Every structure is written in structure tokens, then in C-alpha cells.
Amino acid sequence: MPQIRLALAQVNPTVGALDANADTVVRMTAHAASQHAHLVAFPEMMLTGYPIEDLALRRSFIDESRATLEKLATRLDSEGLGSIAVVVGYLGRDDATADVVQLGRPKGSPQNAVAVLYGGRVVARQAKHHLPNYGVFDEFRYFVPGDHLGVVRLHGVDIALAICEDLWQDGGPVAVAREADAGLLLVINGSPYERHKDDTRLDLARRRALDSQAALAYVNMIGGQDELVFDGDSLVVNADGDLLARAPQFEEGCLVVDLDLPAASAPAPDVWGVADEHIAGFRVRRTTLSTAALPEYQPDPGAIAPTLTDHAEVYAAVVTGLRDYVQKNGFTSVVLGLSGGIDSALTAAVAVDALGAQNVHGISMPSVYSSDHSKSDARDLAERTGLRFRVVPIAPMVQCYLDNLSLTGLAEENLQARVRGITLMALSNQEGHLVLAPGNKSELAVGYSTIYGDAVGGYAPIKDVPKTLVWDLARWRNAVAVERGEQPPIPEGSIEKPPSAELRPGQVDTDSLPDYSLLDELLDNYVEQDRGSDELVKAGFDPELVTKVLRMVDAAEYKRRQYPPGPKISRRNFGRDRRLPITSRWREHPVREDPARDNPVREDPVGDDPAGGNPVGGNPVVKQPPGGHPMSDDQVRRDPANADSPPNPPERQAEEGPDGPTAADDRDKGTPPPPPAS
Numbered sequence: 001m002p003q004i005r006l007a008l009a010q011v012n013p014t015v016g017a018l019d020a021n022a023d024t025v026v027r028m029t030a031h032a033a034s035q036h037a038h039l040v041a042f043p044e045m046m047l048t049g050y051p052i053e054d055l056a057l058r059r060s061f062i063d064e065s066r067a068t069l070e071k072l073a074t075r076l077d078s079e080g081l082g083s084i085a086v087v088v089g090y091l092g093r094d095d096a097t098a099d100v101v102q103l104g105r106p107k108g109s110p111q112n113a114v115a116v117l118y119g120g121r122v123v124a125r126q127a128k129h130h131l132p133n134y135g136v137f138d139e140f141r142y143f144v145p146g147d148h149l150g151v152v153r154l155h156g157v158d159i160a161l162a163i164c165e166d167l168w169q170d171g172g173p174v175a176v177a178r179e180a181d182a183g184l185l186l187v188i189n190g191s192p193y194e195r196h197k198d199d200t201r202l203d204l205a206r207r208r209a210l211d212s213q214a215a216l217a218y219v220n221m222i223g224g225q226d227e228l229v230f231d232g233d234s235l236v237v238n239a240d241g242d243l244l245a246r247a248p249q250f251e252e253g254c255l256v257v258d259l260d261l262p263a264a265s266a267p268a269p270d271v272w273g274v275a276d277e278h279i280a281g282f283r284v285r286r287t288t289l290s291t292a293a294l295p296e297y298q299p300d301p302g303a304i305a306p307t308l309t310d311h312a313e314v315y316a317a318v319v320t321g322l323r324d325y326v327q328k329n330g331f332t333s334v335v336l337g338l339s340g341g342i343d344s345a346l347t348a349a350v351a352v353d354a355l356g357a358q359n360v361h362g363i364s365m366p367s368v369y370s371s372d373h374s375k376s377d378a379r380d381l382a383e384r385t386g387l388r389f390r391v392v393p394i395a396p397m398v399q400c401y402l403d404n405l406s407l408t409g410l411a412e413e414n415l416q417a418r419v420r421g422i423t424l425m426a427l428s429n430q431e432g433h434l435v436l437a438p439g440n441k442s443e444l445a446v447g448y449s450t451i452y453g454d455a456v457g458g459y460a461p462i463k464d465v466p467k468t469l470v471w472d473l474a475r476w477r478n479a480v481a482v483e484r485g486e487q488p489p490i491p492e493g494s495i496e497k498p499p500s501a502e503l504r505p506g507q508v509d510t511d512s513l514p515d516y517s518l519l520d521e522l523l524d525n526y527v528e529q530d531r532g533s534d535e536l537v538k539a540g541f542d543p544e545l546v547t548k549v550l551r552m553v554d555a556a557e558y559k560r561r562q563y564p565p566g567p568k569i570s571r572r573n574f575g576r577d578r579r580l581p582i583t584s585r586w587r588e589h590p591v592r593e594d595p596a597r598d599n600p601v602r603e604d605p606v607g608d609d610p611a612g613g614n615p616v617g618g619n620p621v622v623k624q625p626p627g628g629h630p631m632s633d634d635q636v637r638r639d640p641a642n643a644d645s646p647p648n649p650p651e652r653q654a655e656e657g658p659d660g661p662t663a664a665d666d667r668d669k670g671t672p673p674p675p676p677a678s
């Protein structure tokens, strides 16, 4: 049987960087040629990056993508790479139906396309047939579908082409690959990472190879693009579905594999010719590049890289997402608040792994409520990781606000988080670091963060990681360090202590939230699996808990919309995957008799105001009944606009230690002493 040496270039394109992406194609093609490969394949939308969102609608961008493709073909040839077939994804245009209005789109609509470059020419083009339009994908918004299967004859072997979703759906080009007698089905992909997807992909590739009776090569990109991360996981299976080669996840490289493929026997055009035929109602376009089989050579068996464990994979995803967001947006360093807690500790460890300790700035910002361990654990984390550490006490800044605004209760609590947010943004402006928001998925779900406070930032590395997984990842990362004989980065104290926002004395998360293992299980059912409250109760969750948590989740939509982007690791992230209206009266939980009072943000009106006493939908106020306003069962709030509502000054504790001013320090500076404990 003829042999083909195939190279799958698992690379990291950047959206919009057409020239740089073309340079990557040339560089990797040269590498593949040095490995004596006959064909090198690049991922979906390689030249433009992926996903390009509404850039697809810009005529100038489509034109430039097409021009870059043509230039690339001639450049490869001029650099002595014209005899290796290069399969590359790009943004194309629907020229074939230029005068037809297809799916309501104007002529010349964009297409998600693949091209074959050979001998200095673009010798074949094909558009994606199945356009994904679920989850994070919106391809019907942008593209018109392709209408044919391209089969390219190279060295006497017929190679059929497909683009990502074409593999996942029945019908379309993949379904006719068998009748078209293809020996190899080559699929280019932009398949975002999510947990356990590697298993799904391999099963799918095996199944399609068996159906097509053809070997199957799958090439995917790596790297981060806003809230998506690509893990690569490029692989090759033979026509029996046996795995022949697999690339390591999240690593750039070229997977080279020799394939024994059947000699092409279907009628085909002469060399350089193109001919169309119809198979099972689908157009097949054959292009012949070379008909003679290659002389036999000693095959090189491909390597099968082991897949990563679940924790290693998630950790690699968040590291990759952060590194690429920082670098692709022109930053070199990040800054974050270090509270001594687990979320900021894990975020810092991820940042150090992504960017190097010298590029991570951790700020301890003690307030009058900060515990000694919060300060010592933050310092310990800095010493373990080597990140750049400094202490900025916030008590004087908080006091300045309190001297000028009469804030109490929740408003005063949140002020501390907001002063920290201002401090981080000021350091970002001054020193150029990107601010990291360290919130996790459980907190985002229930709105347990202060908007414009600890929720500020440019990127949120662990926003799709539930709290229970935050602890697992921290333990996993420390264990990896121990295995490597290194100092574990995360202090044990940060892992073991009960989580607390430390916004008032003795506050712990479980004052307002159920235990995180129970909360995460419920959130998984509601957020990821979309189960309604009846189903949740039937599944055994306590009805009161279901009502309370669902209210919190629904009411926090506005907060999530304003949260920074962060890498998707789950089946359903907040962002592109889960899109809900902010303004909505639909409730899964029991609706109150007066629907005007059912809006969780207004459910506890002040006085007689039927609208809830806060016409802008702001902070709900005063007495919260059990299961009342999110996060507030344990709190009594005071509407600043309502002079009758009782103040609830939090108890303050004097603070000692090197990092923050004590209450006595405040007095020394002439600032008024904190109010007495209530």
C-alpha cells in the first residue's frame, strides 16, 4: 500500500494576526518538510484565528484572509516548500453562490473554509458544511454552509477533507467519504477544551473512521482566545479505529505519522485537474495533485502521548487561558489581591506558572477585620512562589470614605472590597499590570462577591472552577511540587481554613451559603444541567435550599454579566455557554402571590413602597426573612435613603501586626476611632 507521511501542526494562532499566523504556517511547514512529511495540516481558521466572532462580517477582513491565503501559497513555493501539500483553514467567501441570496445573507457571505496549497497554488477549497450553533458557537450568525466534499489525490491516495463540526454531525461531507473511496479523512478543528472532551473526541474519531472505512486524522489548535481554551489533542486512527498517534494536550508541536493507505481507485481527473460528481445527492469535487505512489520507505511509527489526568488538564487549561490572554493582549504582568484565602492563592499559583513569578504582583490589603492568618498566609504564599509582594493597608482609605459618607452594614462591608478594587485598578493604571479577579464558579453562581469590589479585573482565571474543585486543584498543584522535589506553592493554612470574606468580624461563607460540596452539587444540577426546581426536589435536594439557591443564582445574573472573562473548563460556562436574560420574571422557584414582590432584588420592600423601595433595582433593604434576599439571611441592611431603617454598625476589632495599621495607629494619625461594637 502507498505510504504517506502526515504532519499535524498543533499550533496556536492569534485572532486577527493574519501575517503572524501565516508565518507560523511557513515555519511549521518547513519543520514538517525537514521530517520528510508529504502533507501538513493546520487547524480550522488557522489564518484568522478562531473564533473570530463579528470580524467574520467585515468585508475587509474576509478580503485580507483570502489575500493572505494566496500570498501564502506563493511564499511556500518560493521558500522551497511547494512540494509538500499544506492544508489550512481560513475565512473565505461564498463566491459560488455570489448572486444567490442564501439563508437571507447577501452575496459573497463569509465561509469557514479549508484550502489545499501545493506547487505555489491554492489547488482546492471547501467550506464547512455543518455550522455549530449551540453552546459557545454561533456559526449560523456568520457563515453560509459549504455544499461539497473535497477529495484530493496526493501520491496516489485519495484524501477527503472536513472541518470540525462536519465530524460531529451525521450527514454532509463525512457521510459520503466512504462512497467517495477516500483512504484518509483529514479533519481540521477549532475544538475548545472542556472537561472529559478528549474521551469524546477519540470515540468520535474511531466511530467515523469505521463508518468511512478510512483512516482519520484530526488536527486541533492550542491556546487561549478570550473565554475559550484549545487543548490540541490532535490524533490519528486507522480505518479499524485503532489509535496510531496522539499529540500531548496544550503543547505546540507537529505530530508526524506514517500511514499505509489504500491506492486510490476511483475515476479522477488528470494531474492539476478538477472534476465534480454527485454521490448520494452530495457533490464531491476531486482534485488530482499526483497519481504515482511514493517509493517505499521505512515507516516511522507515530507516538501516542498519554492524556492528562482530570486535574492536570483543568490546571493546564487555566494556565494556558491566562497566559494567552495576557500575552495576546499585550500585557506582561498581572496584579491581584492576596487575602490568604484559597481562591487568591490558587489564582496566584496559576499566574506564577503561566507568567513567571517576576511578572505576578500580589498585594495584601489588610483592613480592620483582617485576621492575622490572612496576612501571614498571603506572605507565606509570596515567599513560596517568589511572586512580587507588597502590603497596602486599606484601613485609612476605608476610614476616609466613612468620614465622608455615612455608610453602615452591607454598604460598609462592601466598601472594603471596593477600596481593594480601586487600589488594584490604580496599580494597574500606574504600573501596567492586568488585574486578576479571583472569583470561582460557585461564588459567581450565587453572586457572592462585591460588584466593583473584588469582582473588578481584566481576566478571571478560575471563574469556571467550582469551589470544591478549587481545593482539589490546590492540593493537586502542591502534590505535583512535592513529586518534583519543589516547595508546594500554596500554604496549607489557605487550603484548610474555612472560607471567609472577612468583611465583618467572624464572617464565614457558610453564614450565607450552604456547605460548598452541597452547593456545588446543586449548582451542577441547576446551572450545567438546567434542571428545574421540581426536578431538583425530586432528585432529593431540600426544597428550601433549592428555593434559596435558585433565587440567588437568578438574582446574580447582572453581576455575572459584568464579571471579567475567564477560561471555560466546564460543559457550560457562564458567558458564551449559558446566556440568560438579566431582566426576567421567570422563576424556577415558587412565585409569590404579588409578582411585583417576587423579583429577588426587590422582594423585601421598604415601608409601603410596592416597588421595593429601591426603584433602580439596587440593594434590597432591611429585614431579610429566611430564604430572603440573596446572601442576606444573616444580615440586616439599612437603606441609606431611609432614615428610619436602623443602622447596623459592624463590630470592629483592633488589629495588630506589621502589615496593617491598628486601631491605635488610626488614632495616632488623627483619624477618628472606629465606631464602638454594637
Ligand SMILES: Nc1ncnc2c1ncn2[C@@H]1O[C@H](COP(=O)(O)OP(=O)(O)OC[C@H]2O[C@@H]([n+]3cccc(C(=O)O)c3)[C@H](O)[C@@H]2O)[C@@H](O)[C@H]1O
Pocket: 410, 413, 414, 417, 443, 447, 448, 449, 450, 451, 453, 454, 500, 501, 503, 509, 512, 558, 582, 601, 617, 618, 619, 631, 632
Ligand atoms: N438587576 C440589577 N442590575 C444591575 N445592578 C444591580 C441589580 N441588582 C442590584 N444591582 C446593584 O448591585 C448592588 C448590590 O451588589 P453588591 O454591591 O455586590 O452587594 P451584595 O450582592 O448585596 O453583597 C455582596 C455579598 O457578597 C459577599 N462577598 C463580598 C466580597 C467578597 C466575598 C467573597 O467571599 O468572595 C463575598 C458579601 O459578604 C455580601 O454578602 C446594588 O446596590 C445595585 O447597585
Ligand SMILES: Nc1ncnc2c1ncn2[C@@H]1O[C@H](COP(=O)(O)OP(=O)(O)OP(=O)(O)O)[C@@H](O)[C@H]1O
Pocket: 336, 337, 338, 339, 340, 341, 342, 343, 344, 345, 363, 364, 365, 366, 367, 370, 374, 420, 438, 439, 443, 454, 499, 500, 501, 502
Ligand atoms: N486582606 C486582603 N488583602 C488583599 N486582597 C484581599 C483581601 N481580602 C480580600 N481580598 C481580595 O478579594 C478577593 C475576595 O476575597 P474574600 O476573602 O472576600 O473571599 P474568597 O472568595 O474566599 O477569596 P479567597 O479565598 O481568596 O480569600 C480575594 O480573593 C482577594 O483577591
Ligand SMILES: NC(=O)CC[C@H](N)C(=O)O
Pocket: 044, 132, 163, 164, 165, 166, 168, 189, 190, 191, 192
Ligand atoms: N469549531 C467547531 O466546529 C467545533 C464544534 C465541535 N462540536 C467541537 O466542539 O469540537
